[in-house]
Amino acid sequence: MRSSGRRNCVSGSGHVHAPGNGQSDCVAGNYTEDGVLLLKVLVIPDVHLKGWMFDRAAYLLAAGKAERAVCLMDIPDDWGQEYDLELYKETFERAVAFARKFPETLWCYGNHDLSYVWNQPESGYSHMAGQIVNEGLRHLREALADESRLAYIHRIDDVLFLHGGLCEDYVKVYLPDVDPDATDEVIAEINRFGCLEMWREESPVWFRPQLYANAMYRENELLQVVGHTPVQSLRRDGNVISCDVFSTDRSRQPYGTQEFLLIDTETWEFRGIK
Numbered sequence: 001m002r003s004s005g006r007r008n009c010v011s012g013s014g015h016v017h018a019p020g021n022g023q024s025d026c027v028a029g030n031y032t033e034d035g036v037l038l039l040k041v042l043v044i045p046d047v048h049l050k051g052w053m054f055d056r057a058a059y060l061l062a063a064g065k066a067e068r069a070v071c072l073m074d075i076p077d078d079w080g081q082e083y084d085l086e087l088y089k090e091t092f093e094r095a096v097a098f099a100r101k102f103p104e105t106l107w108c109y110g111n112h113d114l115s116y117v118w119n120q121p122e123s124g125y126s127h128m129a130g131q132i133v134n135e136g137l138r139h140l141r142e143a144l145a146d147e148s149r150l151a152y153i154h155r156i157d158d159v160l161f162l163h164g165g166l167c168e169d170y171v172k173v174y175l176p177d178v179d180p181d182a183t184d185e186v187i188a189e190i191n192r193f194g195c196l197e198m199w200r201e202e203s204p205v206w207f208r209p210q211l212y213a214n215a216m217y218r219e220n221e222l223l224q225v226v227g228h229t230p231v232q233s234l235r236r237d238g239n240v241i242s243c244d245v246f247s248t249d250r251s252r253q254p255y256g257t258q259e260f261l262l263i264d265t266e267t268w269e270f271r272g273i274k
Contacts, residue, residue, distance in 0.1 A: 041156060042066035042273070043261040045227040045243045046074040046110060046163075048124075049087050051094035053246060056274075057260060061102055065273060066262055069102055070154060070161045071095075072227035072243075074110030076133045077124035079250050088129040092136025099143040107150040110163040110228065111205045113137060118195040151191040152204050155183065157265040158221060164228040165209040165240060166190075166217040170202050183218065209240045216240060223268050230255045234272050241270060 042065065044057050057069055075095055081087055099105060115122050116133040126133075141147055153162045160166065171180050174197055175189055190197075190204060198205055202214075209216060210229045217224075219239040226240060230247035233256060241263070245256030259272035 040066045040068075041159075041161075041263050041265055042069045043161070043225055043243055043263065044069055044071040045246055045261070046072060046230075047091065047095070048074055048078040048112070048247060049076065049081055049084075049091045050078075050246060051087075051091040054094040054098040058098055058101060060260065060273060068104040068106075069098075070106045070108065070156075070225070071098075072108050072110060072161070072163050072225075074112040074163065074227065075136070076116065076129065077112045077126065079124065079248065079252055082124070082126035083128060085126075085129055085132060088126065088132045089136070092132065092139065095136070096139045096143050099140055103145050105149070106154040106156075106161065107140070107144075108154060108161055108163050109150065109152050109205060114195075114198065114205060118199060120195070120199055148191075152193070152198065153187045153190055155187055159223045159225060159263065159265040159268070160187075160217075161225050163205045163226065164203070165207040165224055165226045166204045167202065167207055167209070167212075167214040168217050168219075169214060170204070170207070171217055173202075180218070183222065186217075210237070210242055225261065225263065232256050234259065234261055234270070236270070245272075 042057060042060055044053055047053055060066065061069060075091060076088055111122065112124065114120070115125055116130055117137065141150055144150060153160055153166065171186055175186060178185055178189055180186065197203065200206065208229045209226065210231065216239055222239060224240045226242055227244040229242060230244050231242045232245070234245060235242050241261065243261040246258050247255050249255050257272060259274045261270055262273045263270040
């Protein structure tokens with residue numbers, strides 16, 4: 001496992017233009033020999049109208065299983081649910097309630113959230129639920145003490161949290177004047193991007209490192225925790241941990257293990273927790 005010299009460094013500042021391999025049983029509360037609290041993060045992956053995920057995550061946080069949460073969003077849309085407007089509304093209400101109860105939570109936009117913000121219909125998009133989704137996202141932003149907690153990419157220590165994945169080529173092409181080793185600046189600049197830069201398959205909300213062999217951004221120095229691509233179980237490939245294990249197939253049967261990722265951002269040790 002990778003150990004970092006940085007402690008409790010959280011980054012995710014910037015404004016979204018809208019519209020305009022190892023495992024460990026350690027849990028929150030463990031300390032190093034020098035008395036430093038090890039930061040533990042509970043990751044809520046792609047939601048897709050499963051509001052009960054917030055209830056379960058709230059239970060785990062209240063039980064002291066993690067210090068804080070990061071949500072990889074994709075809150076709306078699921079197979080065949082385009083007309084269930086109550087389900088859309090209920091899911092966002094649970095998300096907002098969770099944000100108010102756990103204000104330290106970081107939120108990472110997913111492609112399904114942004115499809116409504118930018119009016120870019122995709123699979124599962126509900127033309128009937130557009131107003132509900134945009135109002136839900138507005139209520140979520142209003143529930144945050146700081147709007148920067150809702151962004152494309154967040155960083156805690158040397159771990160990046162984002163929906164899809166950040167590849168090296170994307171940084172080179174879209175940030176040619178930024179030092180690629182200046183991670184916080186790279187994140188801040190990307191978090192200012194709008195639809196033009198983000199609504200493309202190589203962007204951090206769309207890229208699928210599970211399917212493509214592109215070099216990842218600073219893959220020897222940074223770990224990335226991502227959702228977006230359904231996997232059957234939590235897994236680490238190189239510097240990417242994939243955790244979209246709550247998604248379902250077209251018959252709405254669970255595809256993965258439906259467990260949350262619990263990660264130590266200092267040591268990079270992780271495990272699943274239900």
